[in-house]
Amino acid sequence: MPALTLSYEGITVRASLxxxxxxxxxxxxxxxxxxxxDDAPDVEVLVSRDPAYYEELLACGPADSRVxxxxxxxxxxxxxxxxxxxxxxxxxxxxxxxxxxxDSCITxxxxxxxxxxxxxxxRVLRExxxxxxxxxxxxxxxxxxxxxxxxxxxxxGPREVGKTSLLSYVLSYSDARFMCNDRLLVGxxxxxLRLRGMPxxxxxxxxxxxxxxxxxxxxxxxxxxxxxxMEEARQPDAPSCGPPKQGxxxxxxxxYCALLGCEPVQWARGAVLLLPRQTRRPGGLELKRLDSGExxxxxxxxxxxxxxxxxxxxxxxxxxGSPGQSKPGSDEALCAGLASRLACYDCQMGTDTYRCDTAxxxxxxxxxxxxxxxxxxxxxxxxGDWP
Numbered sequence: 465m466p467a468l469t470l471s472y473e474g475i476t477v478r479a480s481l482x483x484x485x486x487x488x489x490x491x492x493x494x495x496x497x498x499x500x501x502d503d504a505p506d507v508e509v510l511v512s513r514d515p516a517y518y519e520e521l522l523a524c525g526p527a528d529s530r531v532x533x534x535x536x537x538x539x540x541x542x543x544x545x546x547x548x549x550x551x552x553x554x555x556x557x558x559x560x561x562x563x564x565x566x567d568s569c570i571t572x573x574x575x576x577x578x579x580x581x582x583x584x585x586x587r588v589l590r591e592x593x594x595x596x597x598x599x600x601x602x603x604x605x606x607x608x609x610x611x612x613x614x615x616x617x618x619x620x621g622p623r624e625v626g627k628t629s630l631l632s633y634v635l636s637y638s639d640a641r642f643m644c645n646d647r648l649l650v651g652x653x654x655x656x657l658r659l660r661g662m663p664x665x666x667x668x669x670x671x672x673x674x675x676x677x678x679x680x681x682x683x684x685x686x687x688x689x690x691x692x693x694m695e696e697a698r699q700p701d702a703p704s705c706g707p708p709k710q711g712x713x714x715x716x717x718x719x720y721c722a723l724l725g726c727e728p729v730q731w732a733r734g735a736v737l738l739l740p741r742q743t744r745r746p747g748g749l750e751l752k753r754l755d756s757g758e759x760x761x762x763x764x765x766x767x768x769x770x771x772x773x774x775x776x777x778x779x780x781x782x783x784x785g786s787p788g789q790s791k792p793g794s795d796e797a798l799c800a801g802l803a804s805r806l807a808c809y810d811c812q813m814g815t816d817t818y819r820c821d822t823a824x825x826x827x828x829x830x831x832x833x834x835x836x837x838x839x840x841x842x843x844x845x846x847x848g849d850w851p
Contacts (some may be wrong), residue, residue, distance in 0.1 A: 466481050466483065466484045467480040467499075468487045468490055468491060469500065469503070469505055470500060471498065471499045471500075471503065471591065472499070472597065473596055473600055473649070473660070474596055474600050474601060475507070475782065476505045476506050476700075477506065477509075477592055478505035478507070478509070479508045479509045479510075479511070479585060480508065480509070482511060482512070482513060483546045485693065485696070486579075486585075488840065489579075489691075489692070489693045490585065490586060490589075490694075490720045492694065492716065493663055493716050493717065494741055496728055496729070496730045497644075498663075506568060507568050507569075507592050507782070508568065509571075509572065509585060510569070510570070510571045510572070511572050511574075512571060512573045513574050513577045513581065513812065514573055517573055518562065518574060518575040519545065519575070521555075521562050522562075524547045524549075525546070526555070527544065527545040527546060528545075528593075529544070530542040530545065531648055532778045532779075533777055533779055533780060534591055534680055534777060535591070535768075535771045535776065536604060536770060537623070537769075537770070538623070538769060539769075543556055543563070547560065548562075548564065551781075552564075552565040553565070554779065558831060559580055560574065560575045560580075561573065561574045561575075562574075563779070570780070572584055572585055572588070576773065579691045579692065580691065583673075583691055586593070587658060588780055589753060590662065590663070592782070593662070593663065594647075594778065595776045595777055597649055597783035598652075598772065598773040599781075601793070602649050602650060603649065603793070603798050604647050604764060604768060604772075605620060605647075605648045605650055605798075605802075606620060606621075607619060607646075607766065608631040608644060608645050609643035609644050610631060610641065610642060610643060610766060611640060611641045611642075611732040612638070612639070612828050612831045613832060614678045615734075615735040615736075615780075615832075616643060616659050616732035616735060616831075617735065617738055617827060617830065618736070618737045618806070619631055619740060619811075621739055621766055622764040622765050622766070624669070624671075625741070625742070626738050626740045627646075628666065628669070629672040629675050629740075629815070630738065632668075632679070633676065633817070634690070634824045634827055635724040635726045636676065636724050636824075637820075637825075638825065638827075638828050639726075640726065640828060641727045642717070642721050642774045643730075643731075644668075644717075645658070645666045645717070645720070646664045647664055647771070648662070649661070649662055650734075657734035657735075657805045657806065658720050658731060659732055659733070660730060660731040661728075663716075663717045664717070664749070665690050665715070666714065666716070666717060666720040667713070668713040668714045668747070669711060670711050671742075675815070682723055683715070683776060684704070686719070686722070686723070687702045687703065688719040689703065689714070690715060694718065694722060697719075711734075726827040734805065735804075735806065735807065735830075735831055736807045736827075736831055737759065737763075737802065737803075739759070739762050739766075739809065739811055740789070740813055741810065741812050742813050743809065743813060743815075745814055746816055747814025747815070747817075748822065748823060749812055749813060749817045749823035749827075750809070750811075750812040751809045751812075752810040752812075753807070753808070753809055754808040754810055756803040756804050756808070757803075758808075758810075759789070759808035760799045760800055760803040762810075763803060764799050767795055767798070772795075783825045796816055809830070
């Protein structure tokens with residue numbers, strides 16, 4: 465059976481699938497942010513597209529409890545437990561999928577022989593990785609990030625503040641590399657600020673499409689959809705991506721990079737924090753340097769409501785006490801640490817900003833002025849709390 469073993473911040477997971485093309489899709493979505501690994505896995509995840517077994521499980525009926533499976537940006541996703549003898553079973557009615565849990569083995573049983581199970585598999589692997597990273601003292605920030613010369617600029621703020629628009633603009637008009645669009649792991653416990661991306665679906669909203677003409681046509685011409693590989697999208701019989709769902713297109717991180725002609729990067733040293741505001745008025749980019757107090761206050765609105773070390777999946781998390789686990793710092797300490805270690809800017813974006821490369825060059829210059837990046841081996845695992 466085709467398989468893929470990956471690691472992320474101290475956890476190793478192995479996915480076994482029925483088709484080699486599913487392994488290719490998983491690699492395309494999760495690499496390079498995850499690492500390939502030859503280590504023995506902490507968790508094994510199996511995929512079974514078996515309509516008959518699915519119907520057998522369905523007939524067992526629901527139990528009287530629900531279990532939190534995934535922590536998302538704005539909510540926790542829970543599923544009903546199911547009366548399957550000898551193991552914990554959860555039922556995802558929307559995707560017609562069962563999660564069967566036995567010790568450190570997860571089996572996904574789906575009724576659809578197609579590609580729908582791919583996203584659920586990816587989310588299981590990602591949830592284990594996010595939980596492990598947070599139990600080791602890391603924190604996830606609601607942020608996008610691009611990298612120049614080994615240094616990262618974070619773009620952070622509440623939902624729909626313009627993070628994806630600003631990120632897409634910079635990547636389109638410069639040689640910057642893509643780190644993440646939504647979830648950024650902060651693993652900083654020494655003077656250098658180590659950041660690592662976590663792959664997520666990249667949602668392209670109508671507002672971004674209006675600011676960057678040509679992006680919509682490129683998405684539709686390439687027929688990018690998140691559950692297909694880029695090779696599958698190039699096939700003559702590939703499905704159209706169709707009109708945007710709920711006012712947005714969804715892309716895999718690799719599809720997003722291909723769309724903008726940029727390269728992905730796993731980690732970098734944090735140097736600059738951009739807190740964007742879309743003025744929706746004519747004008748270009750206006751930058752205002754913030755002191756640490758102002759930046760700390762703004763950062764408090766950039767934390768996830770349902771992602772944190774005290775808000776973990778009840779099933780896709782290694783048990784407490786696993787090697788390397790440590791007590792996380794507080795939200796206040798996280799914001800204070802970031803505000804003191806980053807050059808923080810209020811970043812007002814007028815509608816003229818997106819028409820040429822002037823602002824992109826200006827933002828890249830902020831990174832170049834921050835100094836040279838440190839080598840990868842200077843970071844290590846960085847245990848401990850925020851000072």
